Amino acid sequence: MSFVTDTQAPAVLFPGQGSQTPEMRDLVARVAPDLLDRVIELVGDDPFARADESTRFAQPAIFCASIAGYDALGLEPGVAAGHSLGELGALAAAGVLDRDAALELVVLRGRLMAEADDTGSMLALVGATEEEAHEIAETAGVTVANDNAPGQVVLSGARENLRHAEEDARDHGRRAIPLNVAGAFHSSLMDPAVEPFRAALDKVEIHEPRFPVVSGMTTKPFTDPREELAAALTNPVRWRETMLALHEAGVTRYVEVGPGKVLARLGKRILPDGGKVESPELAHA
Numbered sequence: 001m002s003f004v005t006d007t008q009a010p011a012v013l014f015p016g017q018g019s020q021t022p023e024m025r026d027l028v029a030r031v032a033p034d035l036l037d038r039v040i041e042l043v044g045d046d047p048f049a050r051a052d053e054s055t056r057f058a059q060p061a062i063f064c065a066s067i068a069g070y071d072a073l074g075l076e077p078g079v080a081a082g083h084s085l086g087e088l089g090a091l092a093a094a095g096v097l098d099r100d101a102a103l104e105l106v107v108l109r110g111r112l113m114a115e116a117d118d119t120g121s122m123l124a125l126v127g128a129t130e131e132e133a134h135e136i137a138e139t140a141g142v143t144v145a146n147d148n149a150p151g152q153v154v155l156s157g158a159r160e161n162l163r164h165a166e167e168d169a170r171d172h173g174r175r176a177i178p179l180n181v182a183g184a185f186h187s188s189l190m191d192p193a194v195e196p197f198r199a200a201l202d203k204v205e206i207h208e209p210r211f212p213v214v215s216g217m218t219t220k221p222f223t224d225p226r227e228e229l230a231a232a233l234t235n236p237v238r239w240r241e242t243m244l245a246l247h248e249a250g251v252t253r254y255v256e257v258g259p260g261k262v263l264a265r266l267g268k269r270i271l272p273d274g275g276k277v278e279s280p281e282l283a284h285a
Contacts, residue, residue, distance in 0.1 A: 002249045002250055003079070003212045003214075003220070003221050003249055004078050004079050004212065004246075004249040004250055004251055005078065006078040007078065007249075007250035007251060007252055008078070008252065008253070009076060009077055009078030009079075009211075009253075010075055010076075010077055010078065010251075010253040010254065010255045010278075011077065011078065011079045011080065011081065011246050011251045011253065011254045011255070012070060012075055012077040012079075012080045012081075012090070012093060012255055012257050013080070013081055013082070013083070013086070013090075013254060013255065013256045013257065013258075013263045013267075013277060014066045014070075014080065014081070014082035014083070014085075014086030014087070014089035014090045014093070014257060014258050015062065015066065015082075015083055015085075015086050015256060015258040015259070015260060015262050015263050016062070016082070016083035016084035016085040016086045016237075016262075017055060017058050017059065017062065017084065017085055017181070017185075018260075018262060019062055019258055019259050019260035019262045019263075020051040020052070020058055020061060020062055020065075020259055020260065021065075021259040021260050023259070024048065024061065024062070024064075024065035024068075024259040025046075025048035025049075025061070025065075027065055027068050027069065027072070027259075028048075028064045028065055028068045030068075031068040031069075031071050031072045032064070032067060032068045032071060035064050035067060035068065035099075035103070036064065038100065038103060039060050039061070039064050039103060039107070042060070042103065042104060042107045043056075043057065043060055043107055045057070047060045047061040047064075048061045054110075054114050054182065055110050055113050055114050055181070055182070055183060055185075056110040056111050056113075056114040057110070058110065059085050059106050059107075059109060059110035059113075060103065060106050060107050060110055062085060062086075062258060062259060063085065063088060063089055063102070063103065063106040064103070065258060065259040066086065066089040066257055066258035066259070067089055067092060067093070067099065069257040069258055069259065070089070070093050070257040073255065073257060073280060075255060075257070077093070077094075077211050078211055078251070079211055079212045079213070079214065079246065079249070079251060080093055080094055080211060080212070080213045080214070081213065081214040081215075081216065081242055081243075081246065082213075082216065083216060083237060083239055083262075083263060084146075084185070084186070084216065084232070084237050085106065085109070086258065087213070087215065087216060087229065087232065088102050088105060088106050088109070088229070089102070089257075089258065090213045091209075091213050091222070091225060091229075093257075094209040094210050094211050094212075094213045095207050095208075095209060095210045096206060096207055096208075096209045096213060096222070096225055097204065097206070097207075097225070098204075098205065098207075101204045101205070104200075105197075105200060105201065105204065105229075108196075108197065108200050109193070109197060109233075112192075112193035112196055112197055113183055113185065113190060113193050113233070114182070114183065115192070115193075116183065116189065116190050116191070116192040116193040117183045117184055117189040117190060117192070118182065118183070119158055119159065119184075119189065120156065120157055120158050120159060120162075120183055120184025120187065120189045121156075121159050121162055121178065121179065121181055121182070121183070121184060122145060122154050122155065122156045122162075122178075122179040122181050122184065122185060123142075123154065123155045123156075123162045123165055123166055123169075123176055123177065123178055123179065124152065124153075124154050124155075124176070124177040124178075124179055125152075125153045125154070125155065125169055125174055125175070125176055126151060126152060126174065126175040126176075126177060127151045127174050127175060128151065128153055128169065128172065128174045129151075130147065130153065132172055132174065133147075133153040133155070136155070136165050136168045136169050136172065136174075137155050137157075137165065139164075139165075139168055140155075140157070140161045140162070140164040140165035140168060141157065141158075141161045141164075142155045142156060142157030142158070142161045142162055142165050142184075142187070143155065143156045143157055143184075143186065143187040143188070143236070144156075144236055145184075145185060145186035145187055145236055145237065146186065146236065146237045146239065147236060147237070147238050147239060147240050147241065148237070148239050148240060148266050149239070149240050149266040149269040149270050150240065150269055150270065151269070152266070152269070154179070156184040156185055156186055156187040156189075157184050157187055157189070158184065158189070162178070166178065185233075186232075186233070186234065186235060186236055186237055187234060188234055190233045190234045191234060193233050194230055194231075194233050194234060197229070197230050197233060198226065198227075198230040201225075201226040201229060201230060202226060204226070206225055206226065209221075209222075214242055214245060214246065215228050215232070215242075216232070216237045216238055216239055216242045217231060217232045217235045217236070217237070217238065218238075219238050219241045219242045219244075219245045220245070239266065239270075240266075240270050243266070243267060243270045243271060244270065247271055247272065247275065253278070254267060254271075254275070254276070254277040254278065255277070255278045255279075255280065256277050256278065256279045260279075261279040263277055263279070264276070264277040264278070264279035
């Protein structure tokens with residue numbers, strides 16, 4: 001049986017890191033000013049002004065912009081999904097997490113991930129097949145961190161190992177693009193962040209979802225959000241498979257609610273039969 005009961009209702013998609021835009025602070029100030037005040041209080045600084053500096057600032061800024069975008073659009077979803085960080089936005093939208101609790105978790109998550117590792121980074125492989133990506137990763141001793149779309153896979157690991165992966169990728173005739181991130185996200189180098197994040201999750205109340213939220217780690221609806229959110233820190237993001245799972249469940253409309261158009265671009269490469277992800281202009285929504 002499909003986990004989507006109303007296939008005409010939109011699937012709302014919450015983006016992850018790398019989606020920040022210059023306009024997102026203004027959107028939050030206009031649509032959810034209380035959220036802006038709260039995130040500045042929790043972070044101890046304005047995360048929007050420093051979103052390009054560190055995951056510590058980027059994560060809460062993108063989360064707030066995504067929640068504001070969701071509110072501005074006034075959607076009635078049938079299902080939701082989030083790319084990595086975006087899962088917390090999706091769970092908040094579905095009522096599984098209270099918004100303030102979700103924001104506190106995001107602020108903690110950003111800080112823990114920033115502190116967990118300063119030896120690693122990430123490398124995007126362009127044009128590589130899934131099999132090639134796994135072969136390159138295994139040879140270099142790194143992890144396939146994000147299976148984003150056909151021909152777009154991201155590796156994660158120690159910088160020295162990623163240099164070997166970059167050389168190997170070029171030997172395969174594939175482009176390899178080092179990403180400007182200060183950490184090997186979704187790899188074992190994030191292990192130090194898992195237990196303190198899990199401890200914080202234990203203190204948070206979990207509610208029944210108003211609509212299903214699909215995990216990017218399992219590609220199925222969340223069943224144990226505490227465990228799955230903690231495990232997601234060190235496990236791959238299976239976004240391509242997540243989108244295909246939504247398609248196979250009968251979803252016919254997809255709306256990206258966060259800043260930027262990253263998920264819309266990925267959706268164009270993933271969805272069959274000319275399917276697309278809407279990315280509404282939120283400046284005046």
